[in-house]
Amino acid sequence: MRTIDQFNFCNQKVIIRVDFNVPIDKNTVTDTSRIEAAKQTIDKICSDGGSCILVSHLGRPNGFQDEFSMRKIIDSVKKVLDKKVLLSNDVIGEDSTLKASNLKPGEILLLENVRFHKEETKGDLNFAKQLSQLGDCYVNDAFGTAHRAHASTTIISKFFTNKFFGKLLEKEVLAIKKVMSSGQKPILAILGGAKISSKIPILKNIIKIVDDIIIGGGMSFTFSKALGGNIGKSICEDSMIDICRDILKSAEKNNVKIHLPLDAICSLDFDNNSSSEVFDIMNIGDDYQGMDAGPNTLKSFEKVILKSKTILWNGPVGVFEFPNFSNGTKALGKYISESTDKGAFSLVGGGDSVAAVKAFGIQNNMSYVSTGGGAMLESLEGKTLPGINALLS
Numbered sequence: 001m002r003t004i005d006q007f008n009f010c011n012q013k014v015i016i017r018v019d020f021n022v023p024i025d026k027n028t029v030t031d032t033s034r035i036e037a038a039k040q041t042i043d044k045i046c047s048d049g050g051s052c053i054l055v056s057h058l059g060r061p062n063g064f065q066d067e068f069s070m071r072k073i074i075d076s077v078k079k080v081l082d083k084k085v086l087l088s089n090d091v092i093g094e095d096s097t098l099k100a101s102n103l104k105p106g107e108i109l110l111l112e113n114v115r116f117h118k119e120e121t122k123g124d125l126n127f128a129k130q131l132s133q134l135g136d137c138y139v140n141d142a143f144g145t146a147h148r149a150h151a152s153t154t155i156i157s158k159f160f161t162n163k164f165f166g167k168l169l170e171k172e173v174l175a176i177k178k179v180m181s182s183g184q185k186p187i188l189a190i191l192g193g194a195k196i197s198s199k200i201p202i203l204k205n206i207i208k209i210v211d212d213i214i215i216g217g218g219m220s221f222t223f224s225k226a227l228g229g230n231i232g233k234s235i236c237e238d239s240m241i242d243i244c245r246d247i248l249k250s251a252e253k254n255n256v257k258i259h260l261p262l263d264a265i266c267s268l269d270f271d272n273n274s275s276s277e278v279f280d281i282m283n284i285g286d287d288y289q290g291m292d293a294g295p296n297t298l299k300s301f302e303k304v305i306l307k308s309k310t311i312l313w314n315g316p317v318g319v320f321e322f323p324n325f326s327n328g329t330k331a332l333g334k335y336i337s338e339s340t341d342k343g344a345f346s347l348v349g350g351g352d353s354v355a356a357v358k359a360f361g362i363q364n365n366m367s368y369v370s371t372g373g374g375a376m377l378e379s380l381e382g383k384t385l386p387g388i389n390a391l392l393s
Contacts, residue, residue: 001173002391003165004041004139009050013103015135016041016166017152017387019142019371020056020110022073029076034144036080037371041141041166042108046083051103053135055091055152056142057115064116077110085110091117092130100134120151125158127151132159141166143173144372146387147379157390165391168371173388175347175368176379183310183345185211190305190332192217192315193352196240201381202314203247207254212304214259216297216317216328220281221290223248223260229282232266234290259304263294265318265325272322292318293328305335309343313366314350314380320359329356337365349376 018038023030042052054077061068070087078085086109088096099109114120119127128151132138138160140146145153146169157163165173179187187210191199196219207213215223221234226244251258261281266288267274278294279285293301297317305311313336320329333356340346348357349370357363370376375385 001165001170002163003170004044004167007137007162007164009045009048009137011105012045012048012050012137012162013053013100013135014045014050014137014139015053015055015132015156016045016139017142017145017156018054018056019144020054020070020073020077021058021144022076024072027072029073032076032080034371035073035077037168038141038166039081041139041168042081044167045139046106046108049105050137051105052108053100053103054085054108054110055114055131056110057120057145058113059115061113061115063118068113068115070110070112074110081108083108088112092127096134114152121148122151123149123155124151125155128155129159132156137162137164139164139166140387140391141168142387143169143370143375145375146372146385147375147383149386153387154390157393163391169388171368172370172372172375175370176376178345179310179312179347180206180209180380180382185310186308187310188212188214188304188308188312190214190216190311190313190315190317190336192219192317192329193350194218194235196222196237196244199315200240200243200247202377204250205382206312206380207247207250207256210256210312212257212259212308213251214301214304216261216293216301216332217315218290219315220261224281227282230284230286231290232279232284232286232288234264234266234284234288259300261293261297261317262300263296264290265292265294265328267291267325270319272324276324291322292325293331298328298331301332302335305332305339306342308339309345311336311339311344311346312380313346313348313353314377316352316356320352320356330360333357333360333362333365337362340365340367349373349380
């Protein structure tokens, strides 16, 4: 892994693929964490005496759409980086070429939304070549798009001898490695969320690596039904029942302990204000649906979390968006925080888990919070991401 710390970028024009796909509400960036995540890489290159050409997408535009223009985020980029940032009117073309060629050491240019060009998502070789001609070196610091073989994330690296992992990408790779190959035992994976189908590839891969697996959230009810339980109106994927049984057998074969919920807080309606009742996970009332982890479940999960030395958390264990059913996910975060404080390594990944730790203000209590949803999941499935592979070849 060739990182930016292994190179001096003095007088080099550096194309950096960043992930500035930030949420915007009424022309205001509501979360700048992805911009903040790229600051360390940009600062290093500028302090070396290099200049930065930032490439990113914003949203999923169909051709040019003003709502997805980088003009919407340029002020936030300037504020976070605390530097003057130029903006080009195009990605490849007269304006970007002129502004890139005139960049002086320490200066920064943000290109227009790279996805305004359909060639980006198609991984077009000629588009990637034209983009590469703006700079001398290439740095990928966009883990969130590293699972896409797009022109600016993967194909462009073919045209550079000097290509590097940015600080953020390096951290992401090392954090995943700590869980998947070098983590201190016992290793625990916590998998939650609504559907078991989206987690099957991860389960099949990590079952060969971890010591314990906690299964919570909506997906746990499919396991309960597979074991003969009555789950009422709780979410369930009947097509996954046999697969759940296979996973339980595989875990036993690999000497991995799977921890399922013991009880659940259930309600008559999928509504924050619906009255609730605690049921045994194997005997939920016919008219009720599971909404959150129950008290006995949390006691059981707490013991497992506090004895673990390496923890992966992917997915909530309840409908945490509803305040009245957020206690389980909040408690889980508290236990992981305590374990981390005692020396465990904790990695949080996946959109809902990251949203939960931010909502509860505990993101700084975790060892690492991943910036990539899909990229994180594919890494946990054991796949080599094309954006990463391109830097290694």
